[in-house]
Amino acid sequence: MPIPSDLKYTSEHEWVKDPEGPVARVGITDHAAGSLGDVVYLDLPEVGAQVTAGEPCGEVESTKSVSELFAPVSGTVTAVNDQASDAPETVNQDPYGAGWLFEVQPAGQAQGLLDPAAYAALVEAAK
Amino acid sequence: MPVPPAQPPIASPSHASPSNTAPASPPPLQSPLASVHAALGAHLTEFAGWRLPLRFTSELAEHKAVREAAGLFDLSHMAQLDVAGDRAGEALDRALTGRYRGMDVGRASYSLILAPDGGVIDDLIVYRLGESHYLVIANAANRAPVAAALGERLAPFSVALKDLTGRRTLIAAQGPAAPGIVRQILSDADRSLVDQLRYYRIAPARTAGGTEVLLARTGYTGEDGFELSAPSERAVALWEELMAAGRPQGLVPAGLAARDTLRLEAGMSLYGHELSRETTPWDAGLRHFVALDKGDFVGRAALVDPAGAPLPPRRRLVALSGTGRRAAREGCAVVLDGTAVGRVTSGALSPTLGHPVALAYVDAAAFPAQPAAGTVLDVDVRGRVQPFTVVRPPFYRRPRPAA
Numbered sequence: 001m002p003i004p005s006d007l008k009y010t011s012e013h014e015w016v017k018d019p020e021g022p023v024a025r026v027g028i029t030d031h032a033a034g035s036l037g038d039v040v041y042l043d044l045p046e047v048g049a050q051v052t053a054g055e056p057c058g059e060v061e062s063t064k065s066v067s068e069l070f071a072p073v074s075g076t077v078t079a080v081n082d083q084a085s086d087a088p089e090t091v092n093q094d095p096y097g098a099g100w101l102f103e104v105q106p107a108g109q110a111q112g113l114l115d116p117a118a119y120a121a122l123v124e125a126a127k
Numbered sequence: 128m129p130v131p132p133a134q135p136p137i138a139s140p141s142h143a144s145p146s147n148t149a150p151a152s153p154p155p156l157q158s159p160l161a162s163v164h165a166a167l168g169a170h171l172t173e174f175a176g177w178r179l180p181l182r183f184t185s186e187l188a189e190h191k192a193v194r195e196a197a198g199l200f201d202l203s204h205m206a207q208l209d210v211a212g213d214r215a216g217e218a219l220d221r222a223l224t225g226r227y228r229g230m231d232v233g234r235a236s237y238s239l240i241l242a243p244d245g246g247v248i249d250d251l252i253v254y255r256l257g258e259s260h261y262l263v264i265a266n267a268a269n270r271a272p273v274a275a276a277l278g279e280r281l282a283p284f285s286v287a288l289k290d291l292t293g294r295r296t297l298i299a300a301q302g303p304a305a306p307g308i309v310r311q312i313l314s315d316a317d318r319s320l321v322d323q324l325r326y327y328r329i330a331p332a333r334t335a336g337g338t339e340v341l342l343a344r345t346g347y348t349g350e351d352g353f354e355l356s357a358p359s360e361r362a363v364a365l366w367e368e369l370m371a372a373g374r375p376q377g378l379v380p381a382g383l384a385a386r387d388t389l390r391l392e393a394g395m396s397l398y399g400h401e402l403s404r405e406t407t408p409w410d411a412g413l414r415h416f417v418a419l420d421k422g423d424f425v426g427r428a429a430l431v432d433p434a435g436a437p438l439p440p441r442r443r444l445v446a447l448s449g450t451g452r453r454a455a456r457e458g459c460a461v462v463l464d465g466t467a468v469g470r471v472t473s474g475a476l477s478p479t480l481g482h483p484v485a486l487a488y489v490d491a492a493a494f495p496a497q498p499a500a501g502t503v504l505d506v507d508v509r510g511r512v513q514p515f516t517v518v519r520p521p522f523y524r525r526p527r528p529a530a
Contacts, residue, residue, distance in 0.1 A: 034170075037384060038187040040476045041452040059453075059509070063186050063475055064384050066456060066509070092185075 241426025349393025
């Protein structure tokens, strides 16, 4: 699956759309979903929660492992993808679309995000 | 989200790599089925020094296929040790925990090899192939220590140990459709073996394609099924024969990830998790597989008091069933009144049951008796305490075939 060109990325394999807002949507990359295996459970922040860039804000579990989810930007959670929570396989099937995880109203400037080329290089280096 | 490296799903690194190995690890060993893995685009991982499929497509789909139809596993990494000599049975009786002299030819025995201090070096299956001929299958990660200990223990009996690992493949066909599939690939003369061969039995057979196999009705999934050992040069042909016969019946290639969740649902212990040099058979609840009254064997003295009665266990293995979908994982603490009294050794969201299941050790000091089914224990699941209920294993029991 190609790395979408309209998103920003973290070195922890999250993607973020519109990090400057007004609403930044967050998910995990196809590389992350593929490495975890079948996603079976999502522990997502609640609407209204404050998240801090670089801090853990949830968990993504596959059959075999569990990984912490880090907030790519700081702000207030405005929406959570309940459909993905109810059907976590959506994250494997459509990580950049229907498998998005939560939305944040960013507070302040996003920092340290990777552009698609930089993220592609990071994935390549990990192989 | 830190992406885990392609981890070996079913061995703790502490046991997979003994501390005395050189820091530079040798290149992984290749299965004789490596070309098949590549052609199928398998997601590979390094496991016990071998390069093996973690999954072929989706571990959940592979798990489900084994429960509902059948899955095909490449187990070529498992240690295959050939034991032959006039006194082989007697020697194995001294070396391992079961009874081998008295076992009928064609039978198999789940067994343990113990250190002199009673700790488990490995769990094994011993098959009696002939009057003075046995086959021992051990875990890949323990191939060296098992071969070393066994070789040393057999030598005084002039019994020869040959390590056939790598020279023979091992392929498992597991699931309700497995008997029909195996029947289909056997030669006309051997086809009826599938009906005659009961659980934990082994027999030589020939496939329609001309491969000589050892056909065993054993497995590690909680399902009916077979394990086939054959010369490695026949591995690809045997795999293709099984896939061709089984594909129309839903047979799919399955990897190590599915193998681990299948064995966990079946409540089976895994070396490096429930079993280790620090656990005794009593701790692991494996008393049934230790023949205390057969005479002396290595490890026996450490397991009994001077009167010959089994010593009390130091820990107790419990099967735990949770609610919701957040799984307790290896390392999570079992807590009682705010104090850690145990540790989860394996845990996952059960793909078949849809709720978390786990195996855990609890301290015998906190639990003087085995916790009864229905006892509720708290587990600290990554900072959040969740209640789990003690159940009688297995978590999953396959439906009885219709009479």
